[in-house]
Amino acid sequence: MQTHKYDVVIVGAGGAGMRAALESGQRVRTAVLTKLYPTRSHTGAAQGGMCAALANVEEDNWEWHTFDTVKGGDFLVDQDAAEVMAKEAIDAVLDLEKMGLPFNRTPDGLIDQRRFGGHTRKHGEAAVRRSCYAADRTGHMILQTLYQQCIKHGVEFYNEFYVLDLLFTEVDGVRRTAGVVAYELATGEIHVFQAKAVVFATGGAGKVYKTTSNAHTLTGDGMAIAFRRGLPLEDMEFFQFHPTGLAGLGILLSEAARGEGAILRNSEGERFMERYAPTLKDLAPRDVVARAMANEVREGRGCGPDKDYVLLDLTHLEPAHIDAKLPDITEFARTYLGVEPYTEPVPVFPTAHYAMGGMPTTVDAEVLADNSQVLPGLYAAGEVACVSVHGANRLGTNSLLDINVFGRRAGLAAAAFASRAPWVELPSSPADETVAQLEGIRDRSDGERVAVIRRELQETMDANAQVFRSEATLKQALSDIQALKARYQNIAVQDKGRRFNTDLLEAVELGFLLDLAEVIVVGAMERKESRGGHFREDYQNRDDVNYMRHTMAYRTGEGVRLDFKPVVVTRYQPMERTF
């Protein structure tokens, strides 16, 4: 076992982690631990853009952006946090440009902007061009640019280090962050990193679902580690299903396609979004569009031999326009479905995309230890966190914005904390639990396969906790998850080696997924209303009297315990959500 000591340890090297590292690394001694090489992070898969009210191409202001974020989030957004994000969006985009990000340009040489779902002018009057973009590769460009800046500033990375535990030490009766335990994939060695401040930027948990736009590696590690250490998870029942995943595969086709004019059609060729969202139509927020698509299929107007998808029609767009603005996603359609988007509509269906919930934080990315108290020295940013700026449904482009605004804030806050805080002793035998867990799995000679349990988990989540949910389906999901958790106790891996044992790490990741799936389902059962991404067949309306509150899930010996806390409302009272 090796021990290291840094002022700040950042876990994860996607957009949020690297943005934090750029701030922290220039102020205090900082290490970034990442289970992938930084450029492999899933920020790179984001396509459509990053919204900011630059007003480069038409009138816009950050207050409209705040309103859209709150309404898009179905009024579960903490409005003070949304205001911070929308205000700082402008500098966040300009900062990236100054770092070298190759944005698309207007004829005048300014950053170009385009329409995106739920982003409007004058509080919903019409779609506004707010998304700053680089073709349909905006996430790729952000990831590359931040990595390039990390090289410039000499940020220290530990690549292919899996963080598996978070360490606390009690000082005068208060839990303080002491560091993390990591597993080095290349050697199988355990490393303990002592740190004054730890930033979790580990991303999402899309792999709880079978059909997902998420990478294989998005297994909710940070969320699950925090939860196991007794920290709450907020609003986990809210999961976003992106409307346009490639049918059957779940690979993301950006909303930018609809922003550039593409239209969703059912088997009758009808532009059905006109019925569901008369003003914004295909550019309504994602939960509205995903539900409409699923409903068309359910009512028999799906396309294809099994009538199980709808069509995304780009055929009326000029091929040159498609090539300039949407080159990657059209290539996905060609490569993976053999469909030529110039001339044929593309089969699409909702795909699990984004966790609105996560580790609760303040606007300075400080993680909460309970419903209100900050845990000294612990920070979180990006999809792992819940500030909450996305509420019950995140607007498109607001995730790339979130990672930049709150990644930066996390880096600044962690560095400031580390500059003034004294060192905290590591707990005795800090890695024992991690080693016992790993060796327990590695040493078991006979047991069930990880892949079998994972597939069953993903199948029950797709069947029972997806776009449409009910008491009955959620009960089924919960009983399935609990049975799978029991079976998980008896898994075995075939790879018994030390080096690059991905078999072992997949087993650990499955444990994270099982814990998180349970939190999602328990939260969804308790929330007897429909709001944003959470739709209950048996409670189809939003219920502000009883449920305009955040869910706080805690781990106990008897299972998941739920608590609640109020939503921060500043400017906007809940209103009917029509688009």
Next chain:
Amino acid sequence: MTAVAEAPAASSVVPSFQVTVRLRRFNPESDTEPRWEDHTVTMHGTDRVLDALHKIKWEIDGSLTFRRSCAHGICGSDAMRINGRNRLACKTLLKDLPLDKPITVEPIKGMTVLKDLVVDMDPFFEAYKSIMPFLITSGNEPTRERRQSPEERARYDDTTKCIMCAACTSSCPIYWTDGQYFGPQAIVGAHRFIFDSRDEGAEQRLEILNDRDGVWRCRTTFNCTDACPRGIEVTKAIQEVKRALLFRRV
């Protein structure tokens, strides 16, 4: 390829077929040298090589080791030598390969194999870092964005697409034989900045690439261009850097 009817319960027939995958395996903890291993698996319609590797790992041999993440050609983790050509496993559809004989899957060449399909990527990333891959400017930062016309932006668009998968560098015969050569990817990375109208570091980068291990080692075999899963015209980018060096003008 043998077509097999799906289970009758399925409402539509997804063609399935048998695929034999011939894997280059090497475990430094137990093997003294690499060996070949065959597995035959049943795959479906639009499955990719990555799906076959997952099927083998998840159902037959958990110790098979490879890198992957996004599974749709964006993260750059799973460049491999498939039937002798560098490709991304997640972007190579099985049905596009000849299935009457085994599909060979090997680690990319020119880099140290650490286990099975996993190679040591550190030298590759070090080469990239050495060409100063970040925007270099002087003077005060503007308040708003730096202006750049759509034409200026288009000048370096192609090389911004790079996902650093190393398919190009590990297909280059010069790179195989000469461990010092920067390799195509690092030159692509330099090109992206050299031709960016906002950047002022072209001279420094060109000087680095003028080195004996720099662009002049390129023999224009076009392997890199053929290998690039992003369709970047790598050889052209290298030629443009050479020309910029000859005429000291970008």
